[in-house]
Amino acid sequence: ATETRTNDNMSLPDSIIETSRPVRIDNFSNHYRMMSADSDFRFSEEFEELKHVGRDQPCTFADLPCNRPKNRFTNILPYDHSRFKLQPVDDEEGSDYINANYVPGYNSPREFLVTQGPLHSTRDDFWRMVWESNSRAIIMLTRCVEKGREKCDHYWPYDTMPVYYGDISVQILNESRYPDWNISEFMLCRGDQQRVTRHFHFTTWPDFGVPNPPHILIRFVRAFRERVSPDQKPIVVHCSAGVGRSGTFICLDRILQQILVSDYVDIFGIVYAMRKERVWMVQTEQQYICIHQCLLAVLEGKELKIKY
Numbered sequence: 001a002t003e004t005r006t007n008d009n010m011s012l013p014d015s016i017i018e019t020s021r022p023v024r025i026d027n028f029s030n031h032y033r034m035m036s037a038d039s040d041f042r043f044s045e046e047f048e049e050l051k052h053v054g055r056d057q058p059c060t061f062a063d064l065p066c067n068r069p070k071n072r073f074t075n076i077l078p079y080d081h082s083r084f085k086l087q088p089v090d091d092e093e094g095s096d097y098i099n100a101n102y103v104p105g106y107n108s109p110r111e112f113l114v115t116q117g118p119l120h121s122t123r124d125d126f127w128r129m130v131w132e133s134n135s136r137a138i139i140m141l142t143r144c145v146e147k148g149r150e151k152c153d154h155y156w157p158y159d160t161m162p163v164y165y166g167d168i169s170v171q172i173l174n175e176s177r178y179p180d181w182n183i184s185e186f187m188l189c190r191g192d193q194q195r196v197t198r199h200f201h202f203t204t205w206p207d208f209g210v211p212n213p214p215h216i217l218i219r220f221v222r223a224f225r226e227r228v229s230p231d232q233k234p235i236v237v238h239c240s241a242g243v244g245r246s247g248t249f250i251c252l253d254r255i256l257q258q259i260l261v262s263d264y265v266d267i268f269g270i271v272y273a274m275r276k277e278r279v280w281m282v283q284t285e286q287q288y289i290c291i292h293q294c295l296l297a298v299l300e301g302k303e304l305k306i307k308y
């Protein structure tokens with residue numbers, strides 16, 4: 001294979017270069033300066049190269065007439081190859097379908113289950129996915145209503161009374177409220193089995209945008225990681241469409257773990273790998289740049305470890 005020199009003189013076979021762009025951590029500040037010069041010209045160029053990644057893969061089950069109403073957005077459909085399959089119910093067509101895909105994380109190729117904000121009509125399926133995947137943590141990155149528009153169903157109880165969603169009972173055990181997020185523990189019961197599942201709800205991340213200030217996201221990722229160990233998987237992550245804010249969160253979670261053990265960080269490669277599993281992961285250029293800004297803040301020591 002021919003070789004290609006990366007911008008910090010790393011040589012990689014061409015077969016790799018188009019899927020990963022590792023940057024030396026000790027060169028990251030220079031890299032950021034170069035990419036953001038001339039109104040983020042190189043960031044725009046690089047983000048544009050991710051546009052078609054994964055888009056040639058089929059979404060046949062999402063497109064079945066019986067499943068179409070289960071999709072919040074007609075253009076945000078899960079690829080067949082990485083979709084989560086619910087246990088089928090009798091011979092009910094489409095009963096294994098939910099708009100959700102496995103997405104790789106730092107700790108596992110199927111560390112995250114990324115999904116849309118449940119619809120009122122799909123919230124029972126959502127809880128079945130949480131139960132059947134044995135997930136013990138849910139990351140919610142949207143409010144239920146933003147600017148008067150419904151972004152996500154309020155799929156959990158409003159008070160401490162247990163509520164049934166299908167055959168799964170959910171009860172709030174406790175809730176801790178912080179300025180930009182709430183952390184709760186739910187007791188899930190199905191038949192004679194009981195499980196505690198944590199709910200991490202980021203409440204100030206505008207749709208299509210970034211948190212303000214962006215590096216508040218680092219503190220949320222850390223608040224999550226302090227409570228969920230790397231062997232707990234899958235972790236359910238959702239926003240409204242389950243692509244923009246969800247992809248940004250997962251990418252930041254990966255790089256904050258990677259920089260502890262590696263001399264390189266590959267944000268392009270992480271987004272590339274996520275988009276092979278779910279469409280539009282990290283949806284906007286601003287979100288892509290925000291990930292770089294968060295890493296820069298950490299590397300420059302601005303984001304000290306904050307204990308809550």
Ligand SMILES: CCc1ccc(NS(=O)(=O)O)cc1
Binds near residue numbers: 073239
């Ligand atoms: C057009 C469909 C769409 C709606 C909302 C979002 N944003 S989100 O993935 O961050 O919830 C992404 C895509």
